[in-house]
Amino acid sequence: MQPADRAAWLRQELERHNYLYYVLDRPEIDDTTYDLMFRELVDLEADHPELRTPDSPTQRVGSAPVGEFGTHRHAVPMLSLDNAFEEAELRAFDDRARRELHVDRVDYHAELKFDGLSLSLTYRDGALETATTRGDGDMGEVVTPNAKTLRGVPLRLRHPVSGLLEVRGEVLLFKDAFDAMNAERAARGEQVYVNPRNAASGSMRQLDSRITASRKLNFFAYAIGAGPTLAPTQSGTLARLRDLGFAVNRESITARGIDELLAFIERAQSLRSDLPFGIDGVVIKVNDLAQQATLGFTNRGPRWAVAFKFPAEQAMTVLQGILWQVGRTGVVTPVADLAPVFVGGVTVTRATLHNMEDLSRKDVRVGDTVIVQRAGDVIPEVVGPVLEKRVGDPPHPTEPERCPECETPLVRKPGEVALRCPNRQCPAQIAAALRHFCSRGAMDIEGLGAKLIDRFLELGWLSDIPGIFRLHERAAEIAALDRFGEQSTSNLLAAIEASKTRPLDRLVFGLGIRFVGDRTAKDLAREFRTLEGLRQCTYEALLAVPDIGERTAREIEAWFEDPENHAILDRLLEAGVAPVEAEAPVGDLFVDEIWVFTGKLEQFSREDAEALVMRYGGKAAGSVSKNTTAVVAGPGAGSKLVKAQQLGVPVFDEAEFLAKLAAAGIEL
Ligand code: IVH
Secondary structure: OOHHHHHHHHHHHHHHHHHHHHHOOOOOOOHHHHHHHHHHHHHHHHHOHHHOOOOOHHHHHOOOOOOOOOEEEOOOOOOOOOEEOOHHHHHHHHHHHHHHHOOOOOEEEEEEEEOOEEEEEEEEOOEEEEEEEOOOOOEEEEOHHHHOOOEOOOOEOOOOOOOEEEEEEEEEOOHHHHHHHHHHHHHOOOOOOOOHHHHHHHHHOOOOHHHHHHOOOEEEEEEEOOOOOOOOEHHHHHHHHHHHOOOOOOOOEEEEOHHHHHHHHHHHHHHHHHOOOOEEEEEEEEOEHHHHHHHOEOOOOEOOEEEEEOOOEEEEEEEEEEEEEEOOOOEEEEEEEEEEEEEOOEEEEEEEOOOHHHHHHHOOOOOOEEEEEEOOOOOOEEEEEOHHHOOOOOOOOOOOOEOOOOOOEOEOOOOOOOEEOOOOOOHHHHHHHHHHHHOOOOOOOOOOOHHHHHHHHHHOOOOOHHHHHHHHHHHHHHHOOOOOOHHHHHHHHHHHHHHOOOEHHHHHHHOOOOOOOHHHHHHHHHHHOOHHHHHOOOHHHHHOOOOOOHHHHHHHHHHHHOHHHHHHHHHHHHOOOOOEOOOOOOOOOOOOOEEEEEOOOOOOOHHHHHHHHHHOOOEEEOOOOOOOOEEEEOOOOOHHHHHHHHHOOOEEOHHHHHHHHHHOOOOO
16 A cells, blocks of 8 residues: 555544544454554654654644734624522523523523533634633634644534534543642642642643643533534524534533423533543523523623532541641631542632631541531531531631741731731741742742742742743753753743733732732722832822722731832832833823622623723722712612612613713713
């Protein structure tokens, strides 16, 4: 056989076996035979580079790194779904659908809600052309080489589809692959991922697709974004997608009416812990596409689908001890040391106990069997003890008198529950402050995680935040650290360099001023625009910012008055940190006004509405006070609406707000 024919045959056979294995779950050959065929194709392509094709299975092992990800506009926006948490909400959804469709019963397609990251795959004339992450829903990052490494993604469709076909689905890291990967990372002294979703997301965002390939990610298709209609129903569409070569999860049903739907949800919930991948609910879609079209969309998402979210997962385990942890502002909090337990998709060994008051209220004691809860991305917490299982009468936990890290006597300000270490040089505080500064939501310095920070602190290469920007002086020493090397060093230094021009609010958040979370940091950046402006802020000016109360204003004022902090800022500026200033308003419709949005809005999200008010010179607040100009209340508005009515603050509905915009000539 000619090399060209042999290569074509191998490609076809290998893809067929991929399909049998990952889509149909019905392999015909063993792994060794597959590997031999694969090797043969790799060798053939190496000898005859002209035989290489973009859809060759050899492309699945990844390729040389790209400099950065491009962006791509989705042909159809990737919307999100409304959530339901209770049966009553599902019944309301069903009532509305039946009413609007004028039928007694609606058939739904119910699918698992995969807890990974969504991906859009564009095929042109049957060949995979682009793969894009969700991004902001309109534009995403192009991760095509990474997508080619996914199991369950065909590089070429198994049947002809001419023109464009955009397929959507979820990228997942299965639980066993996640555990294996974290075990390896831990062994190499690298930071472990907190859960399979973060790991999948991190893996898809690798510039080097060979790393993505090594992570063994899966993909499940669940919808079509753009392209021809493949079938008249959602269930039919999924069957066609499977036929075309996509992995489609089989745990789904077509439910005839709400009762069958509820039964499926119950089943999914009991299946959950036994599934090889994480799910966080069930997605319910009107099965008939014609009925979907009748129901249509709002700006946020389809009116023919809803996501039923499972409640937080709980598990029982034993409280082995209580550790006292020093945070970045010196607050000392109790942390539960738990016998390892698998809950909410991760193995948990630590959980927060909040503070001493909470601990006493819950009456948790060392040795107790406790209930641990974990919801979404939040830190696991101890809900309380299982009193029936308590053995004897273990002693009540007591607070430490000295800092567990630096032995400084702890203090408590009058009226506060927080216990604090007053020593600003406390190593635990410094480490925590550095971790916070480098974290995702703050300066987002990739690669400078907890482990490396600790190492640099131990070595004396780092002792405070501005020191991060002098690490380049130690490039050679860093590269000489074991398990590091030139490439990692230059990546790290590039990440540090890139962080110098983060938006101002990220820097402000990263500084770790007490009570200044990401939202307050955004408010501050918008109000004061520049770092210089913020440095000169007065208590009065701070109080004038909506949502900043006296306590927070005092903390911020004190922070900026402290000469040590001034020195930190000066050193950051000297090192070239140049935060990007907040966007200036483009109009004055809302000047001197404070707006509050509450309840459900149809046309935009609350964040978008707030951004709009700010773009036109106003302020947005999260709570209603006598200074509030107006409240826009949608369906489901609660206490904020009541408060506005009590205070006599004008209340508008969304239509009135839109009319105000339209009258001023502002287009959405
Ligand atoms: S369909 C128009 N089906 O859930 C929206 N989404 O808020 C079409 N997800 O980020 C989405 N499993 O990534 C759909 N079986 C499933 C899903 C699913 C998980 C995710 C999706 C999106 C979110 C929806």
